[in-house]
Amino acid sequence: MTIEVTVGEIEAPKRRRGVPGLAIVRSSAGLQKATIVIGLILVAAFVIMAVFAPIIAPYGFSQTSSDGVEFARQARPSADHLFGTSVRGEDVFSRVVWGARTALLVIGVSLVLSIAVGVPLGLLSGYIGRWVDRVLVLFMDAMYAFPSLLLAVVVSIVVAGGQSSSFGGVLSAAVAITAVFVPQYFRVVRNATVSVKTEPYVDAARVTGASPLRIMFRHILANVTQTLPVILTLNGAEAILTLAGLGFLGFGIEPTSASEWGYDLNKALPDISNGIWWTSIFPGTAIVLVVLGMTMVGESVSETLNPVLRTRRRAKDGS
Numbered sequence: 001m002t003i004e005v006t007v008g009e010i011e012a013p014k015r016r017r018g019v020p021g022l023a024i025v026r027s028s029a030g031l032q033k034a035t036i037v038i039g040l041i042l043v044a045a046f047v048i049m050a051v052f053a054p055i056i057a058p059y060g061f062s063q064t065s066s067d068g069v070e071f072a073r074q075a076r077p078s079a080d081h082l083f084g085t086s087v088r089g090e091d092v093f094s095r096v097v098w099g100a101r102t103a104l105l106v107i108g109v110s111l112v113l114s115i116a117v118g119v120p121l122g123l124l125s126g127y128i129g130r131w132v133d134r135v136l137v138l139f140m141d142a143m144y145a146f147p148s149l150l151l152a153v154v155v156s157i158v159v160a161g162g163q164s165s166s167f168g169g170v171l172s173a174a175v176a177i178t179a180v181f182v183p184q185y186f187r188v189v190r191n192a193t194v195s196v197k198t199e200p201y202v203d204a205a206r207v208t209g210a211s212p213l214r215i216m217f218r219h220i221l222a223n224v225t226q227t228l229p230v231i232l233t234l235n236g237a238e239a240i241l242t243l244a245g246l247g248f249l250g251f252g253i254e255p256t257s258a259s260e261w262g263y264d265l266n267k268a269l270p271d272i273s274n275g276i277w278w279t280s281i282f283p284g285t286a287i288v289l290v291v292l293g294m295t296m297v298g299e300s301v302s303e304t305l306n307p308v309l310r311t312r313r314r315a316k317d318g319s
Contacts, residue, residue: 036300042293050104053097061098061259064089074276084278087267092279096286098259102170103290107239109174110181111232117178118185119225123216125186126193126224136186144183148238149245152176156251170253173246177239188231192224199223233298237291244287261287 049056064071071089075081083092125136143151159172196202197220205215247253247262261283268280 032300032303035296039293039296039298039300042289043297046100046290046293047104049097050100053101057091057094057097059091059094061095062090063094074271074279077278083282086264086279087271092264092282095259095264096261096282099261099264099283099286100290102253102258102260103240103243106170106173106177106243107236109170110177110239111235113174113178114181114185114235115228115232118182119189119221119228121182122186122189123193123220123224126190127197127212127216127220129194133190137190140183140186143179144187148180149242152180152242152246153249153251155179156246170258172251173243173253176246177242180242181235181239184231184235185228188227189224192227193220196220196223230298230302233294233301237294237298240287240291240294 059066071081071085071091073085073089074087075085077084081091081093083096086092086095121136121140125133153176155176156172159175193216202215202219205219210218243260244262244265247260247264248266249262250266253260253263264283265280265287268276268283271277271279
């Protein structure tokens, strides 16, 4: 008996496409829906502030004078300076707005690099197995066990080489955060690949003579990356905290190169004991709101996409 296999039979099932964000909001209800809507509003405000920073910010991130007049140092919030001024005479509101652009740039670069490195290595390790899998798993587990902030500090020092320029600071921060995130993407993709590579459509692809690379990236990839949007959102929040931690410890970007919230918090520490609260409260609030928004979106999306959590919620609502 001869079994004929067509190309259409070996393809993974295709799902109906739509607007993911809108579909998730519609599928949620009650407190979960309110959570994801609030989270999306906070994230959207962060992105808008970062993209339109030159329009929103009244001054440059390192500007200390206007029309030849020096700004008063550590001045209280006023009509001229909504969030007051820093110890260097910079407008705090402008630095908060420009800091959003720096944060968005670092997050974007770090997440793209993390996916570009972690996903292919996870596919390779899970599909090929044998000694390749053992070596990669051992290496990634060692990186994952390393304290994340300490790893980011070490990588930042190596990449930056003691320089704190705009490009060098952003690149070193992004690469440092990438080193923290790569093991996470590797483990998720590798474990999913191990379970998916025995599916019938993968076996059918092997029978037709498809190469391992085609099988991994054509047939397996789409079915092992379904949870990545959730991880991306949660990692975005973690990237903000890691970036702020690097800046707070003095491994961030100099104020004359770019604005960074963690660095501003570090420089505002002496102000707290003198009753000067505005130099620290506004950058700190920006970090809290952005991290809160991304976490709320990530947790809500995870709960919406996870069938186990959906079942539990329905059972709870019905009782």
